[in-house]
Amino acid sequence: MDAMVIIGAGECGTRAAFALREQGWDGAITLIGAEAGLPYERPPLSKPLAGAVHRKPICDDAALRAARIDYLPGVSATAVDAPGRSVRLSDGRRLPWHRLLMATGARPRRLACPGAGLARGFRSDADAARIFAGGTAGARVAIIGAGLIGMELAAALRVRGAEVAVVESAAAPLGRAVPPHLAARLHARHLAEGVTFHLGAGVAALEEGGVILADGRRIPADHIVAAIGVSPDTALAEAAGLDCANGILTDRFLCTSHAGILAAGDCASVRDEAGVARRSESWRDARLQAETAARNMLGASQAHVARPWFWSDQFDLGLQIAGRPSTDQAMVRRIIAQDAELSFHLDGGRLVAAAGLGPGNCVARDIRLAEMLIEADARPDPSALADPAITLKALLRTAKAA
Amino acid sequence: MTDTTTWITACRLDDIEQEGALRFDHQGRSYALYRAPDDSVWCTAGLCTHEAVHLADGLVMDFEIECPKHSGAFDYRTGEALRLPACENLKTYPAKIVDGEVRVALG
Numbered sequence: 140m141d142a143m144v145i146i147g148a149g150e151c152g153t154r155a156a157f158a159l160r161e162q163g164w165d166g167a168i169t170l171i172g173a174e175a176g177l178p179y180e181r182p183p184l185s186k187p188l189a190g191a192v193h194r195k196p197i198c199d200d201a202a203l204r205a206a207r208i209d210y211l212p213g214v215s216a217t218a219v220d221a222p223g224r225s226v227r228l229s230d231g232r233r234l235p236w237h238r239l240l241m242a243t244g245a246r247p248r249r250l251a252c253p254g255a256g257l258a259r260g261f262r263s264d265a266d267a268a269r270i271f272a273g274g275t276a277g278a279r280v281a282i283i284g285a286g287l288i289g290m291e292l293a294a295a296l297r298v299r300g301a302e303v304a305v306v307e308s309a310a311a312p313l314g315r316a317v318p319p320h321l322a323a324r325l326h327a328r329h330l331a332e333g334v335t336f337h338l339g340a341g342v343a344a345l346e347e348g349g350v351i352l353a354d355g356r357r358i359p360a361d362h363i364v365a366a367i368g369v370s371p372d373t374a375l376a377e378a379a380g381l382d383c384a385n386g387i388l389t390d391r392f393l394c395t396s397h398a399g400i401l402a403a404g405d406c407a408s409v410r411d412e413a414g415v416a417r418r419s420e421s422w423r424d425a426r427l428q429a430e431t432a433a434r435n436m437l438g439a440s441q442a443h444v445a446r447p448w449f450w451s452d453q454f455d456l457g458l459q460i461a462g463r464p465s466t467d468q469a470m471v472r473r474i475i476a477q478d479a480e481l482s483f484h485l486d487g488g489r490l491v492a493a494a495g496l497g498p499g500n501c502v503a504r505d506i507r508l509a510e511m512l513i514e515a516d517a518r519p520d521p522s523a524l525a526d527p528a529i530t531l532k533a534l535l536r537t538a539k540a541a
Numbered sequence: 542m543t544d545t546t547t548w549i550t551a552c553r554l555d556d557i558e559q560e561g562a563l564r565f566d567h568q569g570r571s572y573a574l575y576r577a578p579d580d581s582v583w584c585t586a587g588l589c590t591h592e593a594v595h596l597a598d599g600l601v602m603d604f605e606i607e608c609p610k611h612s613g614a615f616d617y618r619t620g621e622a623l624r625l626p627a628c629e630n631l632k633t634y635p636a637k638i639v640d641g642e643v644r645v646a647l648g
Contacts, residue, residue: 195592423612450610500598503609507600532560
């Protein structure tokens with residue numbers, strides 16, 4: 140009996156399992172999840188509601204049953220036999236597959252300094268439960284890394300009354316993905332809320348009760364969190380002989396170096412049309428890749444087209460970014476309210492990215508429209524982009540008429 | 542037949558952008574009002590059925606509202622969930638325009 144097997148029951152693996160059924164596959168679908176319980180969404184973990192860690196299931200048992208998905212929680216895949224087309228499970232079983240999807244995700248990167256084991260990474264609901272249980276009023280929490288996760292955690296812990304110190308080796312927070320003027324506003328907001336920053340600071344060692352910086356200073360801390368990014372989980376793929384380089388390498392169709400095995404989500408390093416391999420680490424891309432992978436497992440040849448987009452909530456501010464803004468691009472700013480603004484990023488006149496920051500979700504609509512402009516290959520007039528009186532909907536109509 | 546529905550004035554039609562949405566709070570509950578491209582008005586529950594995100598911040602295109610966070614989408618006239626991750630329909634409420642005012646029946 141032909142079976143579809145998916146390793147990894149995060150956002151990507153779970154979506155792929157349902158997508159296979161939605162797209163007409165009638166045979167067996169097995170979804171292997173190393174964690175116990177129902178598959179759950181990771182984005183809400185860094186945004187606890189009303190004090191409790193928010194474990195939001197992606198689906199319930201009834202939905203899994205209705206889609207006839209054989210979900211194996213708390214079971215991990217221990218080996219993939221690529222030529223023999225089977226996978227070995229931690230419970231001793233061997234599952235044959237017709238097509239295999241690797242959706243193994245990523246793991247928090249670990250510090251390399253002495254005492255690194257004293258820091259907790261942030262990825263699972265167990266990590267979140269532990270960190271928020273410790274990060275109560277008055278507790279001192281040191282967060283290593285001022286990327287999106289580090290900054291979201293700093294905000295969430297500060298709101299709960301913890302004394303939060305953020306340690307970052309770069310000169311400014313959020314350097315990787317956020318335009319500098321918006322990163323500066325978020326930084327200022329954290330400072331105003333009483334978060335302490337140690338920027339340009341290396342970590343020499345961790346010890347019980349504190350972080351020792353490279354310059355010898357000691358940051359006292361009851362809890363230490365390492366938020367220095369993630370590494371793709373490629374161990375199984377490498378052992379199976381699949382090509383890996385900062386992720387499981389795939390072509391545009393999400394096919395790995397071995398026929399019949401696909402990879403998608405945070406673990407996959409997907410080549411684009413130009414041959415550049417990239418990992419995306421985003422909720423939406425995990426879902427889009429899942430759907431493309433499902434189609435291609437069923438025999439289609441659909442290329443994955445990356446549509447980078449993410450959001451981040453810090454205090455009452457919401458950040459959204461579409462595309463990949465970079466400082467090489469021309470930038471146009473649009474102020475939409477006293478505390479809300481957008482920036483548009485142009486490459487040779489073409490809109491390639493947009494970013495917005497403001498209270499709540501107030502920039503969401505404009506970022507969505509900017510994304511439609513990007514997809515329409517629009518070359519909007521920069522003065523129109525800067526003018527809040529000209530709606531992006533109007534610019535979109537112009538672009539579509541052109 | 543007598544109309545026994547209780548209509549509440551929510552806002553002026555001009556308060557809602559054309560092909561736009563507006564948040565409306567009443568008696569501790571939150572709703573979203575929509576002004577369609579044809580200037581008809583509609584009312585739904587305020588929060589997306591996928592996660593508690595207010596739809597009034599979302600993008601209205603034709604008769605569709607898209608959630609500002611997860612891109613789930615609904616037909617705001619019927620409440621029908623049109624796109625994942627939204628799969629549960631949205632509750633809708635009658636709405637009408639009287640003398641340039643938007644009135645809704647939330648009973």
